[in-house]
Amino acid sequence: MRVKPLIQNADPVPHAARESLSARAAGELAALVGPDAAVPPPARPDGRPSRRGLLMAAVATGAAVAVGGTALFGLGGDPDRPGGRPTGPGGGAVADEPYFGGTAELEGAATLIVRARVGAGHEETVEGVGTTVAPAEVVATAKGRAPGADVQVFYTTPGSGPETTGFTAGQEYVLLLEEGAGGRYFLVNTTQGWYAVEDGAAVPGKDNRVALSPEVRSALRLAPRHR
Numbered sequence: 001m002r003v004k005p006l007i008q009n010a011d012p013v014p015h016a017a018r019e020s021l022s023a024r025a026a027g028e029l030a031a032l033v034g035p036d037a038a039v040p041p042p043a044r045p046d047g048r049p050s051r052r053g054l055l056m057a058a059v060a061t062g063a064a065v066a067v068g069g070t071a072l073f074g075l076g077g078d079p080d081r082p083g084g085r086p087t088g089p090g091g092g093a094v095a096d097e098p099y100f101g102g103t104a105e106l107e108g109a110a111t112l113i114v115r116a117r118v119g120a121g122h123e124e125t126v127e128g129v130g131t132t133v134a135p136a137e138v139v140a141t142a143k144g145r146a147p148g149a150d151v152q153v154f155y156t157t158p159g160s161g162p163e164t165t166g167f168t169a170g171q172e173y174v175l176l177l178e179e180g181a182g183g184r185y186f187l188v189n190t191t192q193g194w195y196a197v198e199d200g201a202a203v204p205g206k207d208n209r210v211a212l213s214p215e216v217r218s219a220l221r222l223a224p225r226h227r
Contacts, residue, residue: 097189103213109188110176112144115197115220116151120169123157130160134167136175142219147183151175154184165190165205172197174212174220197222 100106107113114136121134136151153175156164165187167173174195177185187193192210195202200223202212217224 097191099189100192100210103210106176106188106192106210107143107213107216109178110143110193111179112146112151112177112185113142113174113216113220114138114144114146114151114177115140115142115172115174115222117172118153118167118169118175121153121167126154130157131155132157134169136173139172140220142216144177151177151185152183153177154180154186155190165194167194174202174216174222199223 098109100109116136116138119135119137121132124131124133131154134153134155136153138146138149138151155167158164158166174197175185176188176193178188180186191205191207195204195208195212197203200221202217202220202222204210212222
């Protein structure tokens, strides 16, 4: 908001200032932008921009480039500084997953919430990222509509990135999934997108402090964790 009016009103040599320039200042200005720039040229009858108009456009363009350059450098900045981004080994950018602070927000982010038995997965490369694709046999559904008896779950292969998870084949989990392109289903995030089912209750991972709602637990035939 502050930069926009500066660009729009950029005028290094205002009209009034030109008329009050000293001889020395006029000479220095002429050396920089040419002798014709010391006095504003008359408007052209054919409507084409005057030399001064072109000068103003060039200044505005330069200011826009400078602002854009600042934004670009900001993207690669120090992650500990405001506006910086985290970087992985070697300085490459890493994923920045959303974190959900409450039950309603977490469950609202999911297209599909199921209780499923996850099978053995296989590795693929999806958009240049090592990805595990695992079949998940749906036991019960709390939100959305499963595309079939099984859902193919895509998640970052353990060890191939900073934000990943791993499933034990044959174990039941509650999966909070987001539908992507081509009918692929991804965890809403790698720490809050799953709950292990143990003794009939949903147990969150160590970095997940958000509980499932009673409605979701009931739909998935899950008991409260603390009975």
